[in-house]
Amino acid sequence: MTRSTTIVPVALGERSYDIHIGPGLITNAGTLIRAAIGNRPLVVLTDSAVADLHLSPLLDSLRAAGARVLDPIVVPSGESSKDMAKLGEVMDALLARGIERKTVLVALGGGVVGDLGGFAAAIALRGIDFIQVPTTLLSQVDSSVGGKTGINSRHGKNLIGAFHQPRLVLADTDSLKTLPRREMLAGYAEVVKYGLIDRPDFFTWLEANGKALIDGDDGLLTEAIRVSCASKADIVGQDEKESGLRELLNLGHTFGHALEAEAGYGATLLHGESVAIGMVMAYDLSVRMGLCPASDLARVKAHLASVGLPVSAAHLGGGTWTAEMLAAHMAKDKKVKDGRVTFILARGIGKAFRCADVALADVKTVLAASLAG
Numbered sequence: 001m002t003r004s005t006t007i008v009p010v011a012l013g014e015r016s017y018d019i020h021i022g023p024g025l026i027t028n029a030g031t032l033i034r035a036a037i038g039n040r041p042l043v044v045l046t047d048s049a050v051a052d053l054h055l056s057p058l059l060d061s062l063r064a065a066g067a068r069v070l071d072p073i074v075v076p077s078g079e080s081s082k083d084m085a086k087l088g089e090v091m092d093a094l095l096a097r098g099i100e101r102k103t104v105l106v107a108l109g110g111g112v113v114g115d116l117g118g119f120a121a122a123i124a125l126r127g128i129d130f131i132q133v134p135t136t137l138l139s140q141v142d143s144s145v146g147g148k149t150g151i152n153s154r155h156g157k158n159l160i161g162a163f164h165q166p167r168l169v170l171a172d173t174d175s176l177k178t179l180p181r182r183e184m185l186a187g188y189a190e191v192v193k194y195g196l197i198d199r200p201d202f203f204t205w206l207e208a209n210g211k212a213l214i215d216g217d218d219g220l221l222t223e224a225i226r227v228s229c230a231s232k233a234d235i236v237g238q239d240e241k242e243s244g245l246r247e248l249l250n251l252g253h254t255f256g257h258a259l260e261a262e263a264g265y266g267a268t269l270l271h272g273e274s275v276a277i278g279m280v281m282a283y284d285l286s287v288r289m290g291l292c293p294a295s296d297l298a299r300v301k302a303h304l305a306s307v308g309l310p311v312s313a314a315h316l317g318g319g320t321w322t323a324e325m326l327a328a329h330m331a332k333d334k335k336v337k338d339g340r341v342t343f344i345l346a347r348g349i350g351k352a353f354r355c356a357d358v359a360l361a362d363v364k365t366v367l368a369a370s371l372a373g
């Protein structure tokens, strides 16, 4: 049986790169990396869970292609590794290995390793190249593409970081076979996001095929990853540094990041879960503002719930969270301009748009409704 690879280009002038999507890419990484960037010293950053599952085949492949491979750097799994202390440890480990400007960091893992590693690469020796080898659905459809890198702060999500594009992305669909179901679902929320932003036909396709792809149907998964990456590449290609259009990729995140901040960046609430709840809130807000048909909110909610994603914040915080607490986090969003948060709202499925003219009272009503379930 042929195991074919799909390539999605990201067109960014001299920072352009390819996203390879398909099976067997980790075992073939050495050849693909050499073809893309030549024979350069490599250092792999990964997390402890991914190291146990996928690090050896990657290192074997890099060495077989003749690369000089420095000792890998392994951080603990999970969102808590996206912090200043861990960044310091990674920087120290990179410098201790004697990296040079031509050394390339290879981030093997989910969005945490990609965001942390990408930021470390952006600042090490004032910038070294990096390659993304995403191993979660979320990182294959979203975080490995587009060059947003960074860490969390006690002031909020991803508040410290840099735009730094990878030189290559290798999304090995075989790696998803070891991914826990909860993580598949979290990644699926970001897949749904693309349908809701501007691809209504994709959302309809997901309504029909979502469950099967989460269950691991290879063909459907590859197609969903391809469409997601193409959607993101299209937007990033037009607005690399988020001066406008790219803000659409934040659908559900203004609310979601507030939930994540309040939850404390741990396993209680995964990023994708917060995005699912946040997208429902964004549609709820759009309906309450008279912008979107209530039937579209119902469709979004029904689909997310049907695959097993959370659609309200009722289960979070043990009844102690308030709309005011969450609204305070939102004031630190990166989309704040002149003190006003730009919200990503929708006129329907696949009709997302940016809106800075939102009343705080409406936002608090939506938050309170979600907390009440």
Ligand SMILES: NC(=O)c1ccc[n+]([C@@H]2O[C@H](COP(=O)([O-])OP(=O)(O)OC[C@H]3O[C@@H](n4cnc5c(N)ncnc54)[C@H](O)[C@@H]3O)[C@@H](O)[C@H]2O)c1
Pocket (backbone or CB within 6 Å): 047, 048, 049, 050, 053, 077, 078, 079, 082, 109, 110, 111, 112, 113, 115, 135, 136, 137, 138, 139, 142, 143, 144, 145, 146, 147, 148, 149, 158, 175, 176, 177, 178, 179, 180, 183, 186, 187, 271, 272
């Ligand atoms: N830069 C961006 O554009 C962007 C986009 C979306 C999300 N993000 C960020 O990505 C992060 C979330 O990424 P994530 O959902 O991939 O989480 P993650 O990196 O924490 O990975 C999820 C869990 O799955 C494990 N894991 C990873 N690959 C595995 C595999 N193949 N088999 C078994 N276990 C595996 C990890 O060890 C971890 O425990 C958040 O910090 C979010 O803010 C960034």
Ligand SMILES: O=C(O)C(=O)C[C@@H](O)[C@H](O)[C@H](O)COP(=O)(O)O
Pocket (backbone or CB within 6 Å): 142, 146, 148, 157, 158, 190, 242, 246, 249, 250, 253, 334
């Ligand atoms: O790439 C983007 O742009 C996104 O907004 C993608 C999001 O899914 C992602 O979670 C991103 O990290 C959020 O960015 P932030 O700038 O709001 O921190």
Ligand SMILES: [Zn+2]
Pocket (backbone or CB within 6 Å): 142, 190, 253, 271, 275
């Ligand atoms: Zn996200």
